[in-house]
Amino acid sequence: MRRAPAPVQAFRRGRERPGPVESRGQGIAIRLPAVPIPARPDLPAVSPLSWILAALAGALTVFGFAPFGLALLPIASLAALFLLWRDASTPKRAAWIGFAFGLGLFGAGVSWISIALVTFGGMSAPVAAIGMAGFCAYLALWPAIAGWAVARVAPAGSAARLVAAAGAWTLAEWLRGFVLTGFPWLAVGHAQLPGSTLAGFAPVGGVFLVSLAVAIVAALLAYAIDALAQSSPKRVALAIAGAAALFVAGAALDTIEWTTARPSPIAVTLVQGNIPQEQKFDPELRGRAFRIYTELVAASRGKLVVLPESAFPVFAEEVPKETVATLARIMRERGGDVLVGVFIARPPEPGETQAHLHNSVVSLGASDTQLYRKRHLVPFGETIPAKPLVGWLINRILAIPLSDQTAGPDDQPPLSVAGEKVAVNICYEDAFGAELARWSRGATLLVNVTNDAWYGRSIGPWQHDQIAAMRAKETGRPMLRATNTGITSVIEADGSERVHLPWFRRGLLETHVTGRTGDTPFMRFGNLPVVLLAAALLALAVGVGRTAVRRALSG
Numbered sequence: 103m104r105r106a107p108a109p110v111q112a113f114r115r116g117r118e119r120p121g122p123v124e125s126r127g128q129g130i131a132i133r134l135p136a137v138p139i140p141a142r143p144d145l146p147a148v149s150p151l152s153w154i155l156a157a158l159a160g161a162l163t164v165f166g167f168a169p170f171g172l173a174l175l176p177i178a179s180l181a182a183l184f185l186l187w188r189d190a191s192t193p194k195r196a197a198w199i200g201f202a203f204g205l206g207l208f209g210a211g212v213s214w215i216s217i218a219l220v221t222f223g224g225m226s227a228p229v230a231a232i233g234m235a236g237f238c239a240y241l242a243l244w245p246a247i248a249g250w251a252v253a254r255v256a257p258a259g260s261a262a263r264l265v266a267a268a269g270a271w272t273l274a275e276w277l278r279g280f281v282l283t284g285f286p287w288l289a290v291g292h293a294q295l296p297g298s299t300l301a302g303f304a305p306v307g308g309v310f311l312v313s314l315a316v317a318i319v320a321a322l323l324a325y326a327i328d329a330l331a332q333s334s335p336k337r338v339a340l341a342i343a344g345a346a347a348l349f350v351a352g353a354a355l356d357t358i359e360w361t362t363a364r365p366s367p368i369a370v371t372l373v374q375g376n377i378p379q380e381q382k383f384d385p386e387l388r389g390r391a392f393r394i395y396t397e398l399v400a401a402s403r404g405k406l407v408v409l410p411e412s413a414f415p416v417f418a419e420e421v422p423k424e425t426v427a428t429l430a431r432i433m434r435e436r437g438g439d440v441l442v443g444v445f446i447a448r449p450p451e452p453g454e455t456q457a458h459l460h461n462s463v464v465s466l467g468a469s470d471t472q473l474y475r476k477r478h479l480v481p482f483g484e485t486i487p488a489k490p491l492v493g494w495l496i497n498r499i500l501a502i503p504l505s506d507q508t509a510g511p512d513d514q515p516p517l518s519v520a521g522e523k524v525a526v527n528i529c530y531e532d533a534f535g536a537e538l539a540r541w542s543r544g545a546t547l548l549v550n551v552t553n554d555a556w557y558g559r560s561i562g563p564w565q566h567d568q569i570a571a572m573r574a575k576e577t578g579r580p581m582l583r584a585t586n587t588g589i590t591s592v593i594e595a596d597g598s599e600r601v602h603l604p605w606f607r608r609g610l611l612e613t614h615v616t617g618r619t620g621d622t623p624f625m626r627f628g629n630l631p632v633v634l635l636a637a638a639l640l641a642l643a644v645g646v647g648r649t650a651v652r653r654a655l656s657g
Contacts, residue, residue, distance in 0.1 A: 149195065152186055153202040159183055160206025160245075166293035167211070169564035173297035176290040180320035183245075184267040185327065188260070193253040200249030204242025211288045212238070214560035218483075222379055222556055241278065241285065248274035255644045262646040264324050268317035269639030276310050276633060279534070283481055286533050287565065290316045295571045295597045302352035304575040304597070305360045305622040308535045311632040312572075315352065318639075319345045360622040361578030361595065364546060367614040368522060371404030372582055374590040375413060376608040379555035382586070383415050391415070392425045394608070395442075399429055402610055405438035406520035408584040411461070411529050411551040413443040418464065426466065433467030439519035440466050441526065441584075443551050446475065448508070458508035463526050463551060465519045472517045474526040475510025477541075478534055485509070516545040522617050524549050525579075532570050532581075536628040539577055543625055546617030548573060548581040555587040559605065563589050571597045578622045580615045 159179040166175035183203050190196035215237070219230040248270040256262035279286035291312030294301040300319070303311045322341040329337030375394055381387045395413050414421050421444065433440045441463050448458040460475040461484060479485040484507045516523040525545035527538055529552040542548060550570050554563035567589040574581035575597030583591045590611050591602035595618055603611050623631075 152190075152195075152199055156183060156186055156199045156202040157206035160203035160208075161210040163207050163290070163293075164211040164288070164561075166290070167288065167561075167565055168568040169561060171297060173294050176293050177316055177320045177323060180271065180290065180317060181323040181327065184264055184321055184324040187249050187252045187267050188263040188324065188328075189258065190249070190253050191258050193250045196249035196253035197246040198249075200245035200247070201239075201242045204245035205238055207245075207288060208238040208241040211565075212241075212562075214557045214562035217558045217560060217562075218556040221558070244274040244278040245271070247277075251640070252643075255640060256646070260646075261325060262643045264321040265646060266640055266643035267324075268314065268321040269636040269643065271317045272310055272314040272632065272636040273640070275313050276629060276636070279310070283478070284534065286535075287569070289313050292565075292568055292572050295568060295575060296599075299349050299352035299356060301572075301575060301597060302354070302356035304572060305358075305578055305624055306355060307627075307632040307635075308539070308576050308624045308629055309572050310535075310629055311624075311635075314632055314636055315348050319348055356596075361618040361620040364617040364619065367616040368406055368520060369404045369614055370582060370592075370612070371402035371407045372584040372590050372592070372603075372611040373398050373402065373407065373409050373413075374585060374588065374603050374607070374609050374611070375410060376587050376606055377555075379553075379587075382412075382553075382555070388414075388416060388420075392422060396425055396428055398608075398610060399440055400432055403436075403612055405436060406522065406524075406547075407433065407438065407440040408549055408551060408582055409440065409442050410584045410586040410590075411443045411553040412445065413551075413586075415445070417445050417447045418462075419447070430466040437468050439469050441517075441519070441524075441549065441551070442466060443528070446473065459506065460510055461507055461528055462510075463517075463528065465517055467519070469519045472519065474514060474517060474528075476507070476528040476531060477510045477512060477514070478531045478537060479507055479509050480530045514541070516542070522546045526551070527573075529553065532566075532573050535573060535576050535624070538573050539622075539625040539628065542577050542579065543621060545579065546619060547615065548577065548579050550581060550583045551585075552583065553586040554589070563605075567591055567599070567602070571599060576622065576624045578620070579618050582615065 159182040163176050163179040164170075165172050166179075183199070186199045187196050190199055213234065216230050216234050219225040219233065220227055225233070248267075251270045252263055252266045256266045275286070275289045278284065279289065286309070289309050291304070291309035294312050294316065300312055300315045303315050322345045326338045326341035329341060373395065375391070375398065377391055377394070382391075391414060395409055399407055399409075429440055429442065442465075443463055446460040446462040448460065450457050461479075462476065463474045465472045476484075516525045523545045524547050525538070525542040526549050527541070528550070532538060532550045538548070552566065554566055557563060563585070567583065570581050570583055570591075571593050574593045574595055578595050580595050581593040583589065583593065588605035588607075589602050592600045592611065592613055592615060594600055601611065601613065603609050
């Protein structure tokens with residue numbers, strides 16, 4: 103292949119051409135203009151300042167999420183990241199900037215996982231630190247990939263890079279949410295509940311459409327900052343108008359009743375047993391758990407009573423028959439049902455040697471006994487990926503009870519209990535919006551049972567509660583959360599939390615909720631629309647970037 107003339111090579115590197123150059127061949131004349139194309143100065147091969155700024159912006163983003171609730175902060179931090187990406191002279195440098203941002207975001211935002219590893223998993227602190235560093239580094243790869251893509255498709259210093267940044271960031275969040283079973287925690291869209299009208303996009307396209315709206319506003323903010331530096335008031339006004347339009351659109355969508363309220367409310371009781379995590383799986387203390395929860399159910403008044411995840415941390419056949427009979431009798435007398443967290447052991451299939459263990463919820467009371475088995479398991483906590491290769495190592499360094507479970511079938515219908523259709527999800531499952539939206543079709547209520555006692559008094563449970571609120575918003579249904587130590591809460595169909603119990607305190611949360619019917623657009627179409635929109639932004643950035651180059655070449 104013939105080497106391009108030196109001036110063209112210089113142009114590709116973003117440097118000035120020395121003067122007019124004319125090339126002739128096969129009857130075609132190409133004349134390159136003498137006017138240099140403006141380019142930002144090349145960054146050094148390693149830019150510690152850019153990395154530090156990116157990591158700081160990532161860490162500050164955590165304050166946008168619960169319990170801090172500074173919903174607009176992720177817009178500012180993403181705008182800073184996008185400006186750094188815009189000025190990166192190569193895809194590699196943009197990738198490193200994205201990686202630094204990710205390390206700041208996830209290092210500060212999910213460090214609470216180490217509590218489960220060390221305090222309750224028996225992992226040594228040094229090994230846990232190495233494991234957490236590796237986990238955060240993996241998560242940081244997604245912003246790194248987004249940065250590489252941004253710099254690859256659009257010229258440095260161009261507005262096209264900001265367009266690409268919004269699309270690439272959203273696609274990276276979406277991919278992070280399902281690759282290797284997914285970890286969609288700290289998707290920036292979650293931070294918009296409560297406090298931002300951008301959350302109004304959730305019933306239309308889910309949390310990732312909200313993330314896309316956040317990213318577009320961040321790109322417009324970065325564009326406005328650049329325009330302000332260039333003393334271009336028209337560009338500033340254009341950016342502000344675009345951002346305002348998105349907030350107004352979100353507010354307008356918020357006025358739509360996507361689902362229909364049922365004729366009458368139902369009395370519900372959410373039970374917070376507050377069993378200390380260090381005692382929960384102690385065989386000598388199981389009788390205490392049976393007694394506590396039986397007494398709490400007897401003291402409750404709800405027609406639908408919900409106990410936390412693994413309220414009875416044993417297999418179903420190990421629960422005393424008198425406990426089962428008492429719970430069923432109490433609920434039958436009031437014409438209702440109780441949902442109990444327990445483990446189910448299923449015999450091995452023909453040709454298998456090992457039984458199947460399921461994290462489950464069982465209903466007892468006036469309705470037929472029904473069962474829900476958890477579908478989306480937590481890697482290394484409930485299931486061991488690549489078990490034949492790494493299972494021996496995980497079991498040696500991590501001592502989490504019942505860590506080799508089986509996922510339940512995908513086609514489980516909502517439970518018909520207490521006159522409602524209840525879509526049950528267990529713990530971590532409510533982090534996956536598209537899955538829960540699909541499972542919730544036909545349901546009138548969402549119920550999440552969880553045990554966040556693994557993470558102590560960290561920010562993790564607050565983030566989890568915020569995630570659950572987004573699931574209510576996406577599906578237009580109330581979400582009832584029963585947890586062991588908190589946060590037990592009632593979340594309205596619009597994603598607003600009505601009430602929650604205090605942390606680490608035994609108690610009953612009793613209220614009335616109204617179930618809802620009908621499907622939101624997100625329940626019908628899932629993440630497909632937002633993926634197409636984000637990809638379209640990347641394609642637009644490519645087109646805008648090429649147009650800018652052609653205009654520059656034409657003089």
